[in-house]
Amino acid sequence: MIINGTSGQDNLEAKKNDQLFGFEGDDILDASNGQGSNLLDGGSGNDKLVGNNQDTLKGGAGTDSLYALGSSGFNTLEGGEDNDQLFVVEGGNNTLSGESGNDTLTVSGGSGNNTLNGGIGNDKLDVSNLTGNNILNGNEGDDILVGGLGSDQLFGGSGDDLLFGGVKGSKLTGGTGADKFYLASAAIPEVAIEVLDFTQGEDKIIIEGIPEIANFANLILTQTGSDTTVKANIGGSVKSLGILKNIQANILTPNDFNFIAPIFSITPASATEGNAINFTVTRTGDNQSNQSVNVSTSIATGDTASANDLIANTQTFTFASGETTKTFTVQTSQDVLFEGNETFTVSLSNPTNGAIISLSNGTAKGTINNDDSAPNKKPILQNFTQNGQEDQIISFGIGDFKDKGKYQDEDNNDLIAIKVISLPTTGSLTFVNGQLTVNQEISVNDLANMRYNPVANANGNVATFTVAAIDNGTPKAESDPATITINLTPVNDPPIAQNDQLSVSQGSLGTINPLNNDSDPDGDNLKIAGKTDGKYGKVDINGNNLTYTLLDANYLGNDVFSYTVSDGSLSASANVRVTVTAKAASGTVAPTQLISIAPGDKLIPQEAGALTGIVDKLAYRFSDYNPSLVKNSLQNALNQTSAAFNNLFGLYEVDDETGAVNGIKPGESGYAKAALSKVVDNFIVRVGGLSSGAASDVVVTRGKIYSPFAIANGGNFSGNIQQAINAFFTANPNNSPANAQNYTTLPVAYFSFGVANPDGAAHLKSFGNNTFGFEDLPAGVGVSDYDFNDTMFSFGGIA
Numbered sequence: 001m002i003i004n005g006t007s008g009q010d011n012l013e014a015k016k017n018d019q020l021f022g023f024e025g026d027d028i029l030d031a032s033n034g035q036g037s038n039l040l041d042g043g044s045g046n047d048k049l050v051g052n053n054q055d056t057l058k059g060g061a062g063t064d065s066l067y068a069l070g071s072s073g074f075n076t077l078e079g080g081e082d083n084d085q086l087f088v089v090e091g092g093n094n095t096l097s098g099e100s101g102n103d104t105l106t107v108s109g110g111s112g113n114n115t116l117n118g119g120i121g122n123d124k125l126d127v128s129n130l131t132g133n134n135i136l137n138g139n140e141g142d143d144i145l146v147g148g149l150g151s152d153q154l155f156g157g158s159g160d161d162l163l164f165g166g167v168k169g170s171k172l173t174g175g176t177g178a179d180k181f182y183l184a185s186a187a188i189p190e191v192a193i194e195v196l197d198f199t200q201g202e203d204k205i206i207i208e209g210i211p212e213i214a215n216f217a218n219l220i221l222t223q224t225g226s227d228t229t230v231k232a233n234i235g236g237s238v239k240s241l242g243i244l245k246n247i248q249a250n251i252l253t254p255n256d257f258n259f260i261a262p263i264f265s266i267t268p269a270s271a272t273e274g275n276a277i278n279f280t281v282t283r284t285g286d287n288q289s290n291q292s293v294n295v296s297t298s299i300a301t302g303d304t305a306s307a308n309d310l311i312a313n314t315q316t317f318t319f320a321s322g323e324t325t326k327t328f329t330v331q332t333s334q335d336v337l338f339e340g341n342e343t344f345t346v347s348l349s350n351p352t353n354g355a356i357i358s359l360s361n362g363t364a365k366g367t368i369n370n371d372d373s374a375p376n377k378k379p380i381l382q383n384f385t386q387n388g389q390e391d392q393i394i395s396f397g398i399g400d401f402k403d404k405g406k407y408q409d410e411d412n413n414d415l416i417a418i419k420v421i422s423l424p425t426t427g428s429l430t431f432v433n434g435q436l437t438v439n440q441e442i443s444v445n446d447l448a449n450m451r452y453n454p455v456a457n458a459n460g461n462v463a464t465f466t467v468a469a470i471d472n473g474t475p476k477a478e479s480d481p482a483t484i485t486i487n488l489t490p491v492n493d494p495p496i497a498q499n500d501q502l503s504v505s506q507g508s509l510g511t512i513n514p515l516n517n518d519s520d521p522d523g524d525n526l527k528i529a530g531k532t533d534g535k536y537g538k539v540d541i542n543g544n545n546l547t548y549t550l551l552d553a554n555y556l557g558n559d560v561f562s563y564t565v566s567d568g569s570l571s572a573s574a575n576v577r578v579t580v581t582a583k584a585a586s587g588t589v590a591p592t593q594l595i596s597i598a599p600g601d602k603l604i605p606q607e608a609g610a611l612t613g614i615v616d617k618l619a620y621r622f623s624d625y626n627p628s629l630v631k632n633s634l635q636n637a638l639n640q641t642s643a644a645f646n647n648l649f650g651l652y653e654v655d656d657e658t659g660a661v662n663g664i665k666p667g668e669s670g671y672a673k674a675a676l677s678k679v680v681d682n683f684i685v686r687v688g689g690l691s692s693g694a695a696s697d698v699v700v701t702r703g704k705i706y707s708p709f710a711i712a713n714g715g716n717f718s719g720n721i722q723q724a725i726n727a728f729f730t731a732n733p734n735n736s737p738a739n740a741q742n743y744t745t746l747p748v749a750y751f752s753f754g755v756a757n758p759d760g761a762a763h764l765k766s767f768g769n770n771t772f773g774f775e776d777l778p779a780g781v782g783v784s785d786y787d788f789n790d791t792m793f794s795f796g797g798i799a
Helices: 398-405 444-449 627-638 671-676 721-731
Strands: 002-004 011-013 019-021 028-030 039-041 048-051 056-058 065-068 076-078 085-088 095-097 104-107 115-117 124-126 135-137 144-146 153-155 162-164 171-173 180-185 193-195 204-208 219-224 227-234 237-244 263-266 269-272 276-284 291-298 314-319 325-331 342-349 363-369 384-389 415-422 428-431 441-443 451-453 460-471 482-489 500-505 509-512 527-531 537-542 545-550 557-566 571-581 591-596 615-621 647-654 685-687 705-712 748-751 764-768 771-774 791-794
Touching: 048 056, 065 076, 085 095, 104 115, 180 193, 180 237, 204 227, 204 237, 263 291, 263 342, 276 291, 276 363, 314 325, 325 342, 398 415, 398 444, 415 444, 441 444, 500 509, 500 545, 500 764, 527 537, 537 557, 545 557, 545 571, 571 627, 615 764, 627 685, 627 791, 647 671, 647 721, 647 791, 671 705, 671 721, 671 748, 685 791, 705 721, 705 771
Parallel strands: 002 019, 011 028, 019 039, 028 048, 039 056, 048 065, 056 076, 065 085, 076 095, 085 104, 095 115, 104 124, 115 135, 124 144, 135 153, 144 162, 153 171, 162 180, 171 193, 180 204, 193 237, 269 363, 384 482, 500 571
Antiparallel strands: 219 227, 227 237, 263 276, 269 276, 276 325, 291 314, 291 342, 342 363, 415 441, 415 460, 428 451, 460 482, 509 545, 527 557, 537 545, 557 571, 591 615, 615 705, 647 685, 647 705, 705 748, 764 771, 771 791
C-alpha cells in the first residue's frame, strides 16, 4: 500500500510492504509496530522516521532523525541532505548512510554486523557500545570514528579524520589526509588497537589521559615481525596499547605521537526568559599554546525555542597560553506567552593548532526558563537494592528506577533523568566519558551507560549511594534522595603468586619459602601444589619450602624454576630465579658492617608494610680480592636487575664504618656532594631500563673502606663517572627528594646509609649470599613497589 502525506506535518504508520511518503513538512513516519519490508520516505522537512525490521528509511532534505528498532535488523537508513541523526537501537545487519551533510551515525545497542557510511561532510560514526563486527566508513570530510570491539573496522576515507579504537580493540585505517589514531583516551584498551596505514610525517598516534604516559620516553616500542607494538608500563605491568602494521619501531620519533590533546568543551546553561544565558567554554589538556574555536547558536532537532526567542550569536574565541575558560553569552527575549521552558543548541567547531572538540560535550543546550510556568510537584523515588556478583560491573536501566512502583509522580509526569546526589561509599560510578560526579544528571535514554564498578573481591552489601529522580514536568521537578544499595554475591578468587629470587653458592643447595610473598584475596590458606625443576638444578617440595639442589657442582650462572600454589580450588604459578655465585676461594669481599632493620623502624615508611631483609650502613674493605672473580660475581648479580629506569651504580670512599666523608656524617647537610666527590673514578655501571647492565672492572685501593650508591635515572647521563655526577648535580643540585609528580624524570642519589637518603628511608635489601639490591623509587609518596631489585649487585669471592 502507498500512503502519501500532505505538505503539512503528517503522522503516518506502516504495517507490511507499505510505502510512506511524507513530502513537505516536519513528518513522523512510523513502522515500529509493522511487520517489515516497508519504505519510509520523509521528503523535505525535519522528519522523524522509525523502522522495525527489513525497512528502508530515507530522510531526504532537512535535518532528519532515523531509528532502527527491530530485534531482527536488516534495515537501511539513508539520511539524505542536511545534518541528520541515524540510530541503531536494537538488532543487527543494518546499513546507515549519512550521505550529504554533517551527520551523526550511532549504534547504541543490538547484535552488531552493521555498516555505517558517513558520506559527504564532517560526520561522527560511533559503535562504542561493544556490539562488534561493525564497519565504519567516514568517506569524504573530516570525520570522527569511534570503535568498540576488535572485530570493528574503521575506515576514515579522505579528509583529516579522528579514529578512536574501542576498549575491546578495533582495526583503524585512516585513508588519505592527516589522520589521528587514538590508541588510548583516558582508558587502557583491553585488546591492542591495530593501525593499518599509519603514515609517518602526516598522521599522529594519540595517547591521552593516561597518567603513566606523559611523553615518548614512557612508551615501549617492540618490533614484532614487520609491525611495531606500542606498549607502556601501567601500574607495574606492561600493557599493549596498539599495533602499527608495517612500521619499523626504530624509525618512530616523538613527532609521531601526541600525548595531551587540548580539548574544547561547553556546559549547558539556562536563564529566565528576557535575561542573558552565559555558557562556559573550557579548554582542558595542553593549554600552553594559542588555540581558537568557533562558538555558535542554532535551533537543532528536538529544540523547542524559535528564532524569536533569542538573538543568534556566532563568535571565535582565541585562548592564549595558560587560558582555560571563556564565557559565551546569548541574550534571550521576553514574551507574554504561557509556555514551557524552551531549548536551543550552542555548538563548538573548527578548533585550531592541534585542539579537538570533546566527543561528549562539544554541544550544549541552552534552556530559556518560562517565568509563567505552572507549579510542578516533585516525584517520589523509592530506595532499592541492586544485586550483582563479586568483581562484576553492574549496569543500570530505566526499569531499575521505574519497575514495581519505584517511581511515582502525582502530576503523571514521566521520569526524564536521574541525578547523582552522593557517590558510592566504596567503588565508583562511571558513565560513557568517565566517572560520574555529584549533581550530574543522566537522561533515561543514557541510563544503560551508567555503571557501578566494585572494588576487587568485595561482596555482600558493599556500597550505597543516593540519587534523585527528575520528571519531565514544566518546570522539571526533583525528588527527595533515594538510597541505592549494592549487594554482591561472593565468588572464589584465585591466589596471587609472586616471583621470587634465590641465591646459592657454587656446588651447594638453597631453600626458599615462596609463600612468604604470595597471598589469597579471600584469605584462604595456601599450599604448594606443584613445581618444575630448573635446567641446572633439581627442586623438591618440603612442606611450604622448596629446596633447589645443583646437578653440577661446578656450574656458575643463572637458572629458573616454577611452582604452583593452590587455595584448594583455584591455583596460580610463579617463577623462582636462581643465581649461582662463585664460592669463595679463601674469603669473601664481605661487608665491614651490615645492620638489619626490623619492621616498624622509622627508616621503613608505613605505606611499605612489613618488609624483611632491609639493611643499613653497608660498607666494604677490599683488603684482598681477585678483580676477575669480583667482576664476574657483579655481572651475575646485575643480570637480576629489573628496573624501568636507567640507573647509575658505583662506589665512594668513606672515612670509616660510620659512613662519614671528609668528616660529614650521613644525614648532615652536604653529604651527597661530599660522598659523590669521592667516587671510584674507574668504576661505573649503568643498569636497568635500556642500559646494557655490563659490569665494570672493580679497581680500588686495597685497605680502604667503600660504600655503594645508586642514582635513580642517573644512567641517562653519558660520559665517565665524574661527567655523569656533574650532570646529576646540574639536574638536582641538592639531591632533593622525588615526589609523585616528578619521580619518573628527576634523578635522585640513594646511599646504603638510610639517614643520608633525601626521603629518609632505607633503600637497600639483602637477598642473601652477599647479594644486595637498591630500590630506585621514592618512599612514602604512594609510587614505590618496594621490590629492591632495581640495581642488584654482589662482589662475590676473593682469591
